[in-house]
Amino acid sequence: MFPTFAGVESRMGFSIPAWYRPIDIRYLRSLVAGSLRKNFRETVKDLVPELASLVASGFSKKLRFKLHILSRNGEYRATYEFPRDYAPGSSVEIELSRLFASLKLPQDDYLVIAVMSRGRMDGFRSSPASYSMTYVDQDNVAIYRTGAFARPLNEGRLKAHVGFTGINPKIIATSDIVSSVLLINHSSDPEYAHSARPTTRLIREDGEELEADFGEIPPLGAREMSVVDMFGPRVFDFLKPFSGRGSTVTACAGVTLASLHLQRTNDNRRTLLGIEHSRPAHMNLAGILQH
């Protein structure tokens, strides 16, 4: 699920590596291991469509792609299916602003859900490559890339989430740059209906902190908040002793959220300088450290 920004050329790309195969022994092994962790009904529900589509495709190595376009409030707008399929070694590329115009969608901020004909439900190598989002604003190019995953998210029947904690140590609030956090209330369930309401703490190097309401994120929607939106203009003075630098810790109980970190010029969010997705590094600790 990717954001687009009105007035900014937004491109989506996906290069399928030459080595990609829809199924191999490692994948089969992880499917079996995953099934053993579920009950019989859920296993059948997950595996039958997966294996049936594999057989129906003749174990084809080619992938097909579809895009669903949503408003930032999570409302469905349109669907676009790429007319051809793509073999390993080839790349899918689309300029989304042009697509929106061809679909008669007004210029606006959107969310795009990319769907591949084949995903992998395993935790290991879920994605054969990374989706690439490129935002071009004259000669400023901001890119982020992230994998495609076929896993249950915010879907109660399969997975109950403890909550979301997103950490951004790249916060800047200066006369030149203002950081934003963009959170997506995603789900693998099309009927998903829960709003999220995170809170954010802005922490500076000496440990002093401010806390703010991030605001409501509708189901399947997204919300971008700059540190000025959240904490007001006082944020500049607050971070000034530390060269305008700080960290945010954003938390929300009961749901998992996708999190993007944006650096924008201090011009009321008109220019996007840099973008990156957050890392769940701290989450990995849970499975690695022995207590």
Add this chain to the structure above:
Amino acid sequence: MPGDLLIGEAVARGYPPAVLYLRNDETVTTEVCAFNYFSVFMKDHPEVDAHVWFFDGAGTPAGYFHRELGINGQLQLQTSDLCPQVSGTVAMALVPKHETKLRPGRKVTTGYYAQYFSQHGAVTLSHEREPVAAAPFPTSAWMQSYLTRFLKESGVVLVNSCMASEGVSIGTARLMALDGTELGQRALPEIAPMGAARIGTLDLFPDAGRLIGAAEGFALEFKGTNIASPFSYYEFANGKFSLHHF
């Protein structure tokens, strides 16, 4: 320096530093950013040591930085203050001060970010990439698409994340059309352990303009040994620099 943690020791203890590209020159400076997330999740023992190692493009050690981080401790490190005019790799590890047992066979790779500041207020971001490897490893093919209209400005940064002395990275590059047709192939220059190289697309494939023709995009593919996931970049004549991992 005495008291410095050796990078090999961090790897052996199960906290391999994660690598990123380092660039400090007249065009770009690199800021390393991290937060002590151990303190969010391990309330009883929140303190960590942040270790940062710097290497130049030839993999020669170029500096070391250490700081203790407590509860909600954070780091926004201007690496150009420590190693100005050094471009290569940076590797970082957060290691808990309280000895913590790891599950057998597991390791903790540090999550952190770099911000690359360039001319005209441009800033580009990357999260950490692969952990430093103690032994040579194969690199399966990584491929990424680029915009043809920025062909002259485009290129790749390759980082060798292997610290073993025999871990020189070797590999091949392929210039690909978006439909998967191979337009060109060549060997990559060797990169020393922990070193890095920034290579323009036209330096790799001088004839790329003719080979790509009128297509809106093209792709580059890299594979070989000891190459961490590559970074694509665009560097414009006005000094704006944009980089991102494949």
